[in-house]
Amino acid sequence: xxxxxxxxxxxxxxxxxxxxxxxxxxxxxxxxxxxxxxxxxxxxxxxxxxxxxxxxxxxxxxxxxxxxxxxxxxxxxxxxxxxxxxxxxxxxxxxxxxxxxxxxxxxxxxxxxxxxxxxxxxxxxxxxxxxxxxxxxxxxxxxxxxxxxxxxxxxxxxxxxxxxxxxxxxxxxxxxxxxxxxxxxxxxxxxxxxxxxxxxxxxxxxxxxxxxxxxxxxxxxxxxxxxxxxxxxxxxxxxxxxxxxxxxxxxxxxxxxxxxxxxxxxxxxxxxxxxxxxxxxxxxxxxxxxxxxxxxxxxxxxxxxxxxxxxxx
Amino acid sequence: xxxxxxxxxxxxxxxxxxxxxxxxxxxxxxxxxxxxxxxxxxxxxxxxxxxxxxxxxxxxxxxxxxxxxxxxxxxxxxxxxxxxxxxxxxxxxxxxxxxxxxxxxxxxxxxxxxxxxxxxxxxxxxxxxxxxxxxxxxxxxxxxxxxxxxxxxxxxxxxxxxxxxxxxxxxxxxxxxxxxxxxxxxxxxxxxxxxxxxxxxxxxxxxxxxxxxxxxxxxxxxxxxxxxxxxxxxxxxxxxxxxxxxxxxxxxxxxxxxxxxxxxxxxxxxxxxxxxxxxxxxxxxxxxxxxxxxxxxxxxxx
Numbered sequence: 001x002x003x004x005x006x007x008x009x010x011x012x013x014x015x016x017x018x019x020x021x022x023x024x025x026x027x028x029x030x031x032x033x034x035x036x037x038x039x040x041x042x043x044x045x046x047x048x049x050x051x052x053x054x055x056x057x058x059x060x061x062x063x064x065x066x067x068x069x070x071x072x073x074x075x076x077x078x079x080x081x082x083x084x085x086x087x088x089x090x091x092x093x094x095x096x097x098x099x100x101x102x103x104x105x106x107x108x109x110x111x112x113x114x115x116x117x118x119x120x121x122x123x124x125x126x127x128x129x130x131x132x133x134x135x136x137x138x139x140x141x142x143x144x145x146x147x148x149x150x151x152x153x154x155x156x157x158x159x160x161x162x163x164x165x166x167x168x169x170x171x172x173x174x175x176x177x178x179x180x181x182x183x184x185x186x187x188x189x190x191x192x193x194x195x196x197x198x199x200x201x202x203x204x205x206x207x208x209x210x211x212x213x214x215x216x217x218x219x220x221x222x223x224x225x226x227x228x229x230x231x232x233x234x235x236x237x238x239x240x241x242x243x244x245x246x247x248x249x250x251x252x253x254x255x256x257x258x259x260x261x262x263x264x265x266x267x268x269x270x271x272x273x274x275x276x277x278x279x280x281x282x283x284x285x286x287x288x289x290x291x292x293x294x295x296x297x298x299x300x301x302x303x304x305x306x307x308x309x310x311x312x313x
Numbered sequence: 314x315x316x317x318x319x320x321x322x323x324x325x326x327x328x329x330x331x332x333x334x335x336x337x338x339x340x341x342x343x344x345x346x347x348x349x350x351x352x353x354x355x356x357x358x359x360x361x362x363x364x365x366x367x368x369x370x371x372x373x374x375x376x377x378x379x380x381x382x383x384x385x386x387x388x389x390x391x392x393x394x395x396x397x398x399x400x401x402x403x404x405x406x407x408x409x410x411x412x413x414x415x416x417x418x419x420x421x422x423x424x425x426x427x428x429x430x431x432x433x434x435x436x437x438x439x440x441x442x443x444x445x446x447x448x449x450x451x452x453x454x455x456x457x458x459x460x461x462x463x464x465x466x467x468x469x470x471x472x473x474x475x476x477x478x479x480x481x482x483x484x485x486x487x488x489x490x491x492x493x494x495x496x497x498x499x500x501x502x503x504x505x506x507x508x509x510x511x512x513x514x515x516x517x518x519x520x521x522x523x524x525x526x527x528x529x530x531x532x533x534x535x536x537x538x539x540x541x542x543x544x545x546x547x548x549x550x551x552x553x554x555x556x557x558x559x560x561x562x563x564x565x566x567x568x569x570x571x572x573x574x575x576x577x578x579x580x581x582x583x584x585x586x587x588x589x590x591x592x593x594x595x596x597x598x599x600x601x602x603x604x605x606x607x608x609x610x611x612x613x614x615x
Binding site for chain 2: 010011014017018022136140142144149248250251254258269273274276282285288289293
């Protein structure tokens with residue numbers, strides 16, 4: 001509970017930082033469309049009236065509180081260029097990104113954990129060597145490059161391209177899966193490498209503990225030793241570090257979505273940045289940060305739930 | 314002291330020679346003990362060498378279009394093929410590496426350097442200053458690095474120096490966090506206590522007694538973070554928020570190749586390969602350095 005309260009100032013600080021970066025740095029959101037030295041797109045009066053319409057002529061503090069207050073109620077304003085509600089776009093696009101995120105985490109743990117366990121149980125074996133080669137490789141390969149290569153391979157090898165029209169899982173599950181599978185796989189592999197590596201080193205450490213030796217000396221089956229005694233303790237550091245991992249995955253998902261042309265939140269962020277749609281960029285960055293904070297909170301909470309010795313706050 | 318004052322040119326030369334021989338010897342010991350790390354450290358050295366000597370290393374002019382051979386696949390003359398303007402890919406990758414590595418090095422030294430300084434001061438002084446900076450760092454870390462760099466680039470506009478500032482900004486918190494922990498533990502050591510008790514001012518204790526202790530972790534931080542910085546730079550270039558077109562970077566080469574309707578495999582494969590090798594090299598060299606400099610801790614990604 002206290003943990004939740006601690007998160008509030010962080011959330012507040014993040015919104016202030018995002019707001020300051022977007023507003024206080026040189027130029028206001030209209031300066032892209034208005035440049036006196038070049039072709040005049042807007043007259044001074046037009047500009048002033050638009051500024052007043054958007055509330056950009058008011059002091060920064062007022063602007064911030066209006067923006068933050070509206071964001072609290074779920075109203076993120078309208079897109080600078082398209083004029084449709086941003087929250088609607090985010091809901092539609094965000095669903096696909098969330099799906100990709102959840103699927104990739106699933107892949108990461110289902111793939112990474114067994115690999116980590118296997119290589120910890122047979123250290124320096126051939127399988128361990130192959131596993132560590134792959135983990136090191138997937139930690140370094142940029143996700144978007146792997147994505148591009150997959151897309152290229154599919155086009156050249158099978159002249160296949162995932163459906164371009166976006167569809168939600170409840171509308172057309174098969175089309176949706178084709179859109180989501182690629183990015184989820186690429187993101188999942190990178191995270192799996194991380195999980196495998198952490199699980200290996202952490203299990204390795206736990207295997208040397210006295211209580212594991214005792215369990216083995218009692219003649220317990222290896223599977224019981226592993227799953228009942230070693231694994232729960234070994235998982236703690238892995239879970240703690242998965243907060244860091246999430247940051248990478250969230251950032252990485254933006255470029256990976258671009259590589260696959262996925263109609264997700266990341267792609268919307270990039271097109272917003274290219275079109276210089278300030279309100280859109282600001283809102284999506286806010287969403288990403290909130291998701292990141294929320295996930296880290298979840299990691300913290302699950303940590304104390306798994307290990308009763310730790311009571312946070 | 315005296316020998317340095319009286320030294321003539323020959324002595325200086327001999328001294329330098331001795332230093333070089335010494336480090337070669339050290340490197341050989343290092344290579345025997347950490348073969349993998351040493352190999353990748355050599356790879357880094359090669360990449361840096363190629364980048365520094367780019368005008369010599371590049372077989373063609375990376376900026377000169379040749380419309381007689383547009384998007385030609387890899388052949389004897391152009392090993393990695395040519396791009397949409399008929400420019401040689403090998404040369405563009407060499408020059409791209411120059412920009413990418415330069416941005417990686419400078420941004421990390423700037424970001425991790427300032428962050429480390431901040432962390433050291435904050436850990437040593439403690440109290441209110443530490444509390445406030447801890448909160449600020451928490452806020453900075455609550456925005457995913459790539460996305461933070463993205464909005465900074467979005468606002469600052471594209472150039473080499475804004476790119477460096479944006480990436481450095483995302484590295485601040487990582488440097489500060491690690492070095493603060495080191496500084497906290499060093500602060501309690503007896504020799505620091507002794508320095509304090511004879512009346513040395515805080516800045517002096519920090520500069521002469523705490524700072525040297527943070528050097529090894531700083532080196533490890535820099536090495537592993539350069540890999541991350543190269544990745545961020547590549548990502549920004551890929552999505553079109555990097556440096557403006559004529560200057561090649563590995564990321565922007567990928568971005569241009571991908572934005573075409575029918576991507577040609579050599580335009581995608583080779584720049585990405587170099588990003589991967591560079592990141593791999595810095596990651597593994599960093600792990601090796603960590604093992605050598607601080608054998609207690611396990612390798613982790615941070």
